[in-house]
Amino acid sequence: MENQFTKLLEERRSIYSLGKSVTLSEDEIVGLVAKAVKESPSSFNSQTSRAVVLFGAAHNKVWDITEEVLLKAVPEGQDFTPTKQKIESFRAAFGTILFFEDTSIVKALQKQFALYADNFPIWSEQSTGIAQNSVWTALAVENIGGSLQHYNPLIDSAVQAEWNLSADWKLTGQMPIGSIEAPAGEKEYMDDSARVLVFK
Numbered sequence: 001m002e003n004q005f006t007k008l009l010e011e012r013r014s015i016y017s018l019g020k021s022v023t024l025s026e027d028e029i030v031g032l033v034a035k036a037v038k039e040s041p042s043s044f045n046s047q048t049s050r051a052v053v054l055f056g057a058a059h060n061k062v063w064d065i066t067e068e069v070l071l072k073a074v075p076e077g078q079d080f081t082p083t084k085q086k087i088e089s090f091r092a093a094f095g096t097i098l099f100f101e102d103t104s105i106v107k108a109l110q111k112q113f114a115l116y117a118d119n120f121p122i123w124s125e126q127s128t129g130i131a132q133n134s135v136w137t138a139l140a141v142e143n144i145g146g147s148l149q150h151y152n153p154l155i156d157s158a159v160q161a162e163w164n165l166s167a168d169w170k171l172t173g174q175m176p177i178g179s180i181e182a183p184a185g186e187k188e189y190m191d192d193s194a195r196v197l198v199f200k
């Protein structure tokens with residue numbers, strides 16, 4: 001069986017060919033991001049997930065930071081061209097959403113509920129994944145494509161300094177978003193019967 005929601009889930013794909021021709025306003029995009037993060041579940045309703053939405057010069061800046069950091073990290077003699085091209089493709093997008101988890105809340109919960117201390121960081125990582133998927137799907141429904149990138153922790157300190165963010169906010173993902181300039185590639189699926197087991 002399918003329903004409205006599962007059909008919407010299908011619309012979310014990793015889109016790597018992104019452009020700036022979006023029809024939604026920046027405010028509308030921010031509104032969708034805020035609502036999608038707000039309605040995403042978190043352990044103990046701890047609401048640890050945060051998002052920073054970058055447009056214009058700020059969007060370019062995060063990819064400048066990434067390029068700079070990667071250039072320093074690349075072994076001498078290694079061709080930087082493919083990496084540079086990849087970053088250029090993210091720069092070509094309309095904006096970037098940075099996802100974070102507020103570790104101050106995680107630490108407070110670990111103190112408050114010692115029995116679950118080991119679980120809170122895991123649940124926090126799960127929460128950011130749920131929030132990312134909510135945002136990714138909400139935007140896909142509006143024909144805005146995106147992909148999920150992980151240049152953290154390499155870029156963490158530069159990002160924190162650039163936007164004066166709390167040191168408690170742990171960067172968990174970067175999502176370039178924009179108009180869909182080329183569709184997602186074919187996706188292979190494993191068999192549902194191996195994925196979902198049913199017992200009665």
Ligand SMILES: Cc1cc2nc3c(=O)[nH]c(=O)nc-3n(C[C@H](O)[C@H](O)[C@H](O)COP(=O)(O)O)c2cc1C
Pocket residue numbers: 012013014015129147148149150184187
């Ligand atoms: C936890 C997680 C981490 C991922 N990390 C990356 C990444 O660093 N770079 C990237 O291009 N895609 C990343 N992806 C995207 C996956 O490669 C992609 O979702 C998967 O191949 C399925 O394709 P689809 O998104 O088009 O459905 C990540 C996805 C998940 C769920």
